[in-house]
Amino acid sequence: MSNGDGDHERYAHYVQKDKIMASALEGTPVVALCGKVWVPGRDPKKYPVCPMCKEIYESMGAGGDKGKGGGKGDGKK
Numbered sequence: 414m415s416n417g418d419g420d421h422e423r424y425a426h427y428v429q430k431d432k433i434m435a436s437a438l439e440g441t442p443v444v445a446l447c448g449k450v451w452v453p454g455r456d457p458k459k460y461p462v463c464p465m466c467k468e469i470y471e472s473m474g475a476g477g478d479k480g481k482g483g484g485k486g487d488g489k490k
């Protein structure tokens with residue numbers, strides 16, 4: 414049994430790179446796009462990308478100009 418954080422720990426979350434760097438240096442927690450707060454330490458490549466982070470990341474315009482003016486994510490389902 415976990416304390417409710419278990420699901421989050423199984424994902425790799427998106428975090429701003431400079432935040433990761435600062436965290437690595439100072440050991441401070443970082444805030445992921447989805448709101449998850451934790452201290453990165455494990456290799457994120459071992460985990461699937463957090464679906465919530467991914468959605469937020471893509472809605473922020475990670476796909477370049479694609480979808481510009483079309484709102485967020487209503488182009489395809």
Ligand SMILES: [Zn+2]
Nearest residue numbers: 426447463466
């Ligand atoms: Zn996340």
